[in-house]
Amino acid sequence: MKIAVVGTGYVGLVTGTCFAETGNTVTCIDIDENKVNKLSAGEITIYEPGLEKIFLRNLKEERLFFTTDLAKGVENAKVIFLALPTPPGEDGSADLKYVLGVAAELGRIIQPGQYKVIVDKSTVPVGTGERVEAAIIESSKAALGNGQDLKTLGAFDVVSNPEFLREGVAVDDFMKPDRVVIGAGSDKARKLMSDLYAPFVRQGNPVIFMDLRSAELTKYAANSFLATKISFMNEIAQLCERLGADVDMVRRGIGSDERIGKRFLFPGIGYGGSCFPKDVQALVKSSGEVDYDFKILNAVMDVNEKQKLHLFHRIRNYYGDDLSGKQFALWGLAFKPNTDDIREAPALYIIDALINAGATVTAYDPEAMSNVKRLIGDKISYAENQYDCLNNADALIIATEWNEFRTPDFLKIVRNLKKKVIFDGRNLFDVVAIQELGFYYESIGRPTLTAK
Known part of the structure; x- marks a missing residue:
């Protein structure tokens, strides 16, 4: 099946690549020409375990394409996925300008007689599917003239198909979903979506059909x-x-x-x-x-x-309110392991609080340091590895539960830290083992261990 995916962010790139992996021909569309050029040249633009391998394979086998031209990208597609950003406004509402903007463009592009299913893959508020349909209808009226519109002519249906991808295991989540939720109002759209997802649910996991609004609320x-x-x-x-x-x-x-x-x-x-x-x-x-x-x-x-600042308050209770002259080693910057995503990462809140209290911070993260550098620059220092991060630090703070942090070389920790002090925000270490090593150790919801 020929598919178009509008948007090459996290959801869009995973969606397009995984659909190509099952034999579909997928064209991904993005307004960012630099990103499109990189992707077309085989340079993946996000970090997600397992994605690069299948991305390169499908690019090489010419099942995965990238373009900035929306009309060209959707021309032969039976299904068009909208995987566009819906950033929160100041009041918490989702900003739909990108979704509705593309919908209006599709109303001018889609031709009568070329039935297409327009799929909201983005996480959108209840009622968005109806607004997408209305935007397509309105712009198609102007394009077609004579009072005609694409909906009346039976040229499209709007479907809600929310994603349930977990960063770090998104490829497995897409290829072997717990369930597929599809909100659709027509039998024709349901049949097309059922055929598209058939290779992903052969183990018997359900495809759950429902109305548009229920699908949007489900996510x-x-x-x-x-x-x-x-x-x-x-x-x-x-x-x-x-x-x-x-x-x-x-x-x-x-x-x-x-x-x-x-x-x-x-x-x-x-x-x-x-x-x-x-x-x-x-x-x-x-x-x-x-x-x-x-x-x-x-x-x-x-x-x-x-809770984001709970560990900081514990640190301040230990050292006092003024942290001037204190240096902290920070393990982990991403909001969770196996991703480079730092959006709303608790580590950033801790860093900000420590700096405001007069402390200095040296951080290490296997994947997210470049993103943090772009965001906060030289407000903190960055280490080449987790042990160099500890040099001359008064204490170690753990903010992300990367596997490589779970069983570290404690002798190196002892040797590099000024004192044996750890503030563990992810409860990585066994309290008995830590106690035997003589650390002062604070974690979340467990007894504080005092140093020997």
Whole structure:
């Protein structure tokens, strides 16, 4: 099948590449000429494990193409995916100018007699599908004249097909989805989407068809529920610290209940990234627009904002309010492991607080340092590896749970740090082992270990 993907950001590039991997011919369209030239030359523009290999394979086998020309890119496509940014406004609402702008262009481009399915792949508020349809209809009326429009002529349908990709495992998530959610109002669109996804659900995972509005809400509901689990466990961790309980034990105790499950129960320094913060905020804003006060999600956001600085407050309690002259080693900058994404990363909040308190910071991250350099420049120093990061530091702070941080050489840590002090925002280390090594060790929701 011939497919077009408008937008070559994270979702667009993964979507286009994975559809090409199952034999489809995919053209990805982007207004950024420099990015299109890089991608066409085989230079991948995002970091995602496993993506580059299949990207290069499909580029070589001429199933994956890139262009800045929207009309050319969608000309022969049966399905057009809109994978465009929907940045949050100051009030938390999703900005749809890119989505609706492309929709209006499609109304002028699509020809009668060339049936196409327009798919919202971006995370968009409930009702966006209807607005996309209206934008296409309106612009097509002007293009066709005589009072005709593409919808009346049966030239297109709008579908919602939200993505559920996790950064770091996005290729596996796309190729072997837990479920595929499709909001469609016509049998013709449902059949086309069912055929397109058939290779991905051969193991029996469901394709769930529903109406447009329900599909749009499903994405927001899923991410908001997961964010709620994270904030709930961070609240339990706070309680553990005050009651002398161990959050790891509590987590295991409740996670063994199949009604609750084990995932998203790890406490830490808050969630970040491009999805959870934006989607929770957007759902709260959408709720307000229909006069509903989503109290739980307001609390989820409040807890998360406070949790981002919880470790900083612990550091200040240890050293005092004035951190002038203190140097900290920071392991991890990305909002989670296996990605270079630093959007809303808790590490950035910690860095800002430390600098404002007079401290200096040297950081190391396997993938995200170049992105942080572009954002904050020389406000901090950057190390070549995790151990050089420790040189002359008063303490180590752990902000991202990269695998290479889980079982470090503790002798090197002892040798390079000024003192054996660790503030662990991801609970990476076993408290018994750390205690035997004589560290002062603070983590989240677990007993503080004092140095020997």
